[in-house]
Amino acid sequence: MAAEMRRRLSLLNAASINMANMVGTGPFITVAGVDGLLAAMQGPQALVGWLVGAVIAASDGLVVAELGAALPASGGIYVFLRDGLGPHRWGRLMAFLFVWQFLFSGPLEIASGAIGIAQYLSYFWPSLTPLDLKLAAAVAAGIALLALYRKIADIARLMLGLWVAMLLTAGWVIAAGMWNFNPGLAFDFPPGAFQIDLAFLRGLGAGTLIVMYNYLGYYQVCYLGGEVRNPARTIPYAVLISIGAVAAIDLLISVSFVGVIHWREAMQIPAIGSVFMERLYGPGAASVLTVMIMVTAFGSVYALMLGYSRIPYAAARDGTFFPALGTLHARHEFPHRSLLVVGVLAMAASFFPLGTVIKALMTARILVQFMGQVVAAVVIRHKRPWIHRPFQMWLYPLPAILSVAGYAYVFGASGARFILYGLVTLFLGVLAYCALARKQGAWPF
Numbered sequence: 001m002a003a004e005m006r007r008r009l010s011l012l013n014a015a016s017i018n019m020a021n022m023v024g025t026g027p028f029i030t031v032a033g034v035d036g037l038l039a040a041m042q043g044p045q046a047l048v049g050w051l052v053g054a055v056i057a058a059s060d061g062l063v064v065a066e067l068g069a070a071l072p073a074s075g076g077i078y079v080f081l082r083d084g085l086g087p088h089r090w091g092r093l094m095a096f097l098f099v100w101q102f103l104f105s106g107p108l109e110i111a112s113g114a115i116g117i118a119q120y121l122s123y124f125w126p127s128l129t130p131l132d133l134k135l136a137a138a139v140a141a142g143i144a145l146l147a148l149y150r151k152i153a154d155i156a157r158l159m160l161g162l163w164v165a166m167l168l169t170a171g172w173v174i175a176a177g178m179w180n181f182n183p184g185l186a187f188d189f190p191p192g193a194f195q196i197d198l199a200f201l202r203g204l205g206a207g208t209l210i211v212m213y214n215y216l217g218y219y220q221v222c223y224l225g226g227e228v229r230n231p232a233r234t235i236p237y238a239v240l241i242s243i244g245a246v247a248a249i250d251l252l253i254s255v256s257f258v259g260v261i262h263w264r265e266a267m268q269i270p271a272i273g274s275v276f277m278e279r280l281y282g283p284g285a286a287s288v289l290t291v292m293i294m295v296t297a298f299g300s301v302y303a304l305m306l307g308y309s310r311i312p313y314a315a316a317r318d319g320t321f322f323p324a325l326g327t328l329h330a331r332h333e334f335p336h337r338s339l340l341v342v343g344v345l346a347m348a349a350s351f352f353p354l355g356t357v358i359k360a361l362m363t364a365r366i367l368v369q370f371m372g373q374v375v376a377a378v379v380i381r382h383k384r385p386w387i388h389r390p391f392q393m394w395l396y397p398l399p400a401i402l403s404v405a406g407y408a409y410v411f412g413a414s415g416a417r418f419i420l421y422g423l424v425t426l427f428l429g430v431l432a433y434c435a436l437a438r439k440q441g442a443w444p445f
Contacts, residue, residue, distance in 0.1 A: 018219075043193050205410065324337055
């Protein structure tokens with residue numbers, strides 16, 4: 001009989017995994033720089049995107065909380081789509097498409113954290129070439145892969161340590177920024193900053209896309225649903241706590257940056273955290289913070305790879321993906337083959353530019369994951385009442401409506417090239433499913 005996972009993760013473990021993944025390098029690499037939030041709207045008014053993103057994330061978080069409490073199993077959204085829409089017809093198709101699009105988005109998300117580590121490494125070695133930085137990012141992803149090759153109990157303890165490091169890093173930046181806050185810099189809005197027109201909406205959409213990348217991960221614990229203690233309580237609390245805490249942390253970090261470094265200058269600085277601390281307390285403090293940011297980024301890469309390695313495993317155990325990936329390590333009880341696949345793909349994805357990585361992973365994911373899970377939640381409520389829902393989203397159906405509308409707005413704001421990427425990967429996934437279904441004699445053949 002195949003080994004089964006044990007429920008070892010507490011609420012503290014679950015929240016720390018979510019938050020370590022969500023903060024990571026997020027605000028440290030996406031606020032400033034040529035592809036950052038400030039550049040999207042050409043001014044500090046772009047910080048409004050954090051509030052818009054918080055509404056979208058909180059709305060979708062309530063959807064995820066309901067599904068995660070009702071269907072706690074390894075695979076997370078894969079299981080939501082399969083069981084919510086029915087395992088034999090549309091649920092089978094959507095579950096397959098989720099794993100398919102994961103191959104085009106999950107490794108990119110892991111790689112984004114590794115790229116962030118490389119960006120901050122350049123603070124110590126400015127002479128590093130673009131190829132050097134890409135190689136450094138791939139090495140960071142490889143180290144995370146090796147560190148994860150062990151049993152979940154050891155990983156949970158390490159994640160707590162990385163979570164504490166993330167809180168200390170964010171806390172130091174926020175405290176330093178608030179103590180030295182310059183309102184003249186932070187609120188130096190360009191002319192017409194809040195003129196509501198098509199340009200403003202496009203800029204806000206582009207900024208919100210970057211913000212939603214920062215919020216990615218509030219559902220991370222759902223991928224470990226089969227390893228969570230008391231999931232009916234733990235998963236909803238972990239999802240909602242992590243969204244609220246990270247929304248506050250990311251907004252305060254962003255405000256801290258623009259309150260010390262003028263936004264026009266910040267748009268040209270990739271390692272904004274290092275320069276921020278150097279301006280305030282000198283190179284020594286900047287070096288310490290740079291190391292802390294890199295550790296925090298590694299925590300994000302680590303948490304992502306941990307959760308995402310469970311997706312191909314769950315699909316393989318379900319018979320809809322390669323069977324070889326559905327096995328656990330004989331001694332340490334973790335999906336070692338699935339982990340290797342995800343880790344190697346993330347290392348390869350580390351060679352793409354950060355802006356491309358963020359937009360591509362978002363457009364590849366929105367149509368199947370975020371839209372699909374809302375449909376699954378609605379179908380369960382109205383068509384599959386035998387699925388017990390120990391947690392029910394508040395103010396239903398408002399969160400579901402806001403989630404769909406918000407992610408549709410973000411998808412539309414990504415640009416024609418990335419919209420095409422999302423649509424083409426979806427179309428190819430349907431073709432791949434049809435080929436597999438025909439071979440297996442499954443629906444609709």
